[in-house]
Amino acid sequence: MEKLLLVEDDLTLVRMLRSFLEGEGFRTTTASGQTAAMEQMAAAQPDLALVDLSLAEGNGFAVCGEAKRLGIPVIFLTASGDEYSVVAGLDMGADDYIAKPFRPRELVSRIRSVLRRTGKGRRVVTLRDLTVDTEKGTVTKAGKEVFLSALEYRLLLVFLNSRGQILSRNRLLEEIWDSAGDFVSDNTLTVYIKRLRDKIETDPAQPSLIKTVRGLGYRLEG
Amino acid sequence: MEKLLLVEDDLTLVRMLRSFLEGEGFRTTTASGQTAAMEQMAAAQPDLALVDLSLAEGNGFAVCGEAKRLGIPVIFLTASGDEYSVVAGLDMGADDYIAKPFRPRELVSRIRSVLRRTGKGRRVVTLRDLTVDTEKGTVTKAGKEVFLSALEYRLLLVFLNSRGQILSRNRLLEEIWDSAGDFVSDNTLTVYIKRLRDKIETDPAQPSLIKTVRGLGYRLEG
């Protein structure tokens, strides 16, 4: 579960945000000034910091800078119309901003979006009832983990990275075995396709995920 | 020099944006409808797409989706106050948005910000001479590929996702084998640590990547 740090000195807002965000499934810690914020960042190691630029104690920009130094993504909050701060904040590497007053729903969208981009969020790809967590290296089918061998997993990743596109047999051979089929036989790929299908297709006899495109290759639906 | 694709059907706006962005040092191509946009994305392979959500010909969301599929970052333009589109757009993976009317200066800030973030494109983690490409599922040591078994790879991912933190033996057992060591013996982990070290450490006898923290667990330096 992702941990957020709220740097904000308006206590009412902090309380509201906190309960709202925790309802959305985040863990939260808070700090009301620059000093506390910097300590929290080192101690709690949050996945993302929400920083109000207009802090009473200290400077929001300094907090942003420290967060950047620690590799923590930042979304800053700013008074609406404060164009200068927005530009300055984005230029100094902040990941996003949201102007007050904001709608909680949009804030969550932005948080998720930033977490996704910066890699703090889980990198999960879902296709029907198939889930691939590239951050854990696991694959799940209809909620149950399926165990793929190293090569089967890499083959699946190749498909996922070109979802919907036809991948030629040669292309797949190159991606998995480097050398364009110089060392492994062409049929090897066919066998791996079958093995992968046997593990991830609902009905391996009638594949709905990995389609054969005769004469051209294979395509992962998506 | 980065190449931008403008998907926008207001010709006046296109011309203004184009000359402004080119003045800022970007190359630009344009498309005024969904069909043209999709073609351009495949053909011109832009580094970023600016997509107006309210296209006359076609659907801005579809264009966003296609861009995501091709791995092209997206900033979308939206009529101000169109809250639904904003949330939907961010949720579908767009990298940022800007509401019309916007100030050109802020647009450039956001473009640079997104380009900076997405700069690499590929999900690669590097630690000294060790490289893990989670998008391909491969691991490289000093430029040479090392072949990890499925479990070794997952163990490495666990470390990478908590770089610098001490991970207890139990935590690692849980992450890899689910059940907290109920089924596999505690020593199994020790053995896997060794196997992983043998494959990724420069000098496995004196590990510099995966450190032992006696009594507490292990830590991946970072």
Next chain:
DNA sequence: TATTTCCATTACAGTTTTGTCACATTCGCC
């Protein structure tokens, strides 16, 4: 329909992975 080509399937042997054991080594502490 006959033929060819491409793909699917099954079977199999060599190799690697996986989990455990027994034993060695190192570390912290008295």
Next chain:
DNA sequence: GGCGAATGTGACAAAACTGTAATGGAAATA
């Protein structure tokens, strides 16, 4: 130093992975 606990190492069978071959079947083409 000596002791006990924690960690490292080498070896081992069972299981899984990997690549190939042989065979069967489906789709395009004539």
